Amino acid sequence: MADTKETILAVRGLKVNFSTPDGTVEAVKGIDLDVRTGETLAVVGESGSGKSQTMMGIMGLLAKNGTVTGSATYRGQELVGLPAKALNQVRGAKVTMIFQEPMTSLDPLYPVGRQIAEPIVHHRGGTFKQARARVLELLELVGIPEPARRIDSYPHELSGGQRQRVMIAMALANDPDLLIADEPTTALDVTIQAQILDLLKSLQKRFGMAIVLITHDLGIVKHFADRVAVMRRGEVVEKGTTADIFERPQADYTKMLLAAEPSGRKASPPDSAPIILEGRDVCVDYQIGGGLFRGGKSVFRAVDSVHLRLKEGQTIGVVGESGSGKSTLGRALLRLLPSSGHYRFGTTDISGFDRGQMRPLRRTLQLVFQDPYGSLSPRRTVGEIITEGLHVHEPELTRADRDRRASEALKEVGLDPASRNRYPHEFSGGQRQRIAIARAMILKPKVVILDEPTSALDRSVQGQVIELLRDLQRSHGLSYIFISHDLSVVKAMSDYVIVMKNGKIVEEGETDAIFEAPKQPYTKTLIGAAFNV
Known part of the structure; x- marks a missing residue:
């Protein structure tokens, strides 16, 4: 049926190059694509595959050091090389684009x-x-x-x-006749993501427009697209109907992407495993409002009477939408922000501990952040970043000792020890996340709170980081609290799940029980949105 539709965008031999101090970078290497009336074409691939630069080149939105050659015709009109005035008659009117980060x-x-x-x-x-x-x-x-x-x-x-x-x-x-959507749901919670995709579907049906969906999330593609083009290193390695790509992939790279969906199950620790971290009646309040020209302050309760018990060797997944209190709970458990409640680490009651009393415990209670690029100092080498905690907790170590420990930590997370003299900007997103994990692991912690550690990563890189975290947990007997809004990752990582909404726990239980037989409507909504059920 799709073959009878008119082609409204025809791309032939499109190349995108960037001039850099190190020479020319070939971002897109002569690709062919067709977009037909009323259909959705998904362009998929990992970061750096050329997906976005292809569309930026077509729309004339490349950076100043970028050039585009080849052909891209919209209803017979050539867009490549079209003067800006003429191009403006098309873009924003007949061909429009929505970007990944609206803020x-x-x-x-x-x-x-x-x-x-x-x-x-x-x-x-x-x-x-x-x-x-x-x-x-x-x-x-x-x-x-x-x-x-x-x-x-x-x-x-x-x-x-x-x-x-x-x-x-x-x-x-x-x-518009054609809408290009560049990662339109990446930064959104699963329920909001589902609403945005449903909205795009309904608008497409209402207006008959074609959509080009640029994404690395194959779960979205499977339920949203009519056809798929798979890109790798600036080239289209495979294209076809969505059913063909998912059921009968031909290219090894496509097979790898499909296999990269998080899988596996984590076994629960034995019932006899001791409790290593506990929080009872945890509450976190924030004062809002006030100021010179405003009324009095009010109190917002971000975490409301939460109970959590983490066993040795256990992974507790904490899920919920943005604003549900997940990250705030994690920081409260580590005593990193003012809160009330009763806290215990091992057999020690730490409820009344101040910063000085908590300091010796910091090496055993570690936190890995969502955005490794934002949490890694751009002015320090990777070796300096990783060994920063050693200066505090093992000040007797010599420079040679710290250098040796940095090499060991990098090797353990799958990075070349020689890279310790490089800077964060020289690494990919997945590599930066490994550096952030190495920074935590070098101190030999017992508990690690992982706050959205894979949300900014491609699926294939997510899979690698998940395997790394599993290996480290097995090797060192670690206990994790895994905070995420990506339920497929939580399902693969956790043996126990807590579902939060508006600062409260609305449901909790063994992972299989939560995902296979959720009891609360909110949990059912989250799971339905995440797995398109």
């Missing part, structure tokens, strides 16, 4: 209504005031609550899902 794509200085109105005024003429009715219609169309109020809101006043809906409204402003 960086939306201007923080202007209300979202004005930003949605901008392409309307540019392509249709008139004033911003005249475009207001169309903007309200668009906000309602994409499901923004109270559009008459939200039209004057600034981006920071909206949630992540609402900001992504604003981006979609902006892209739909002029009834």
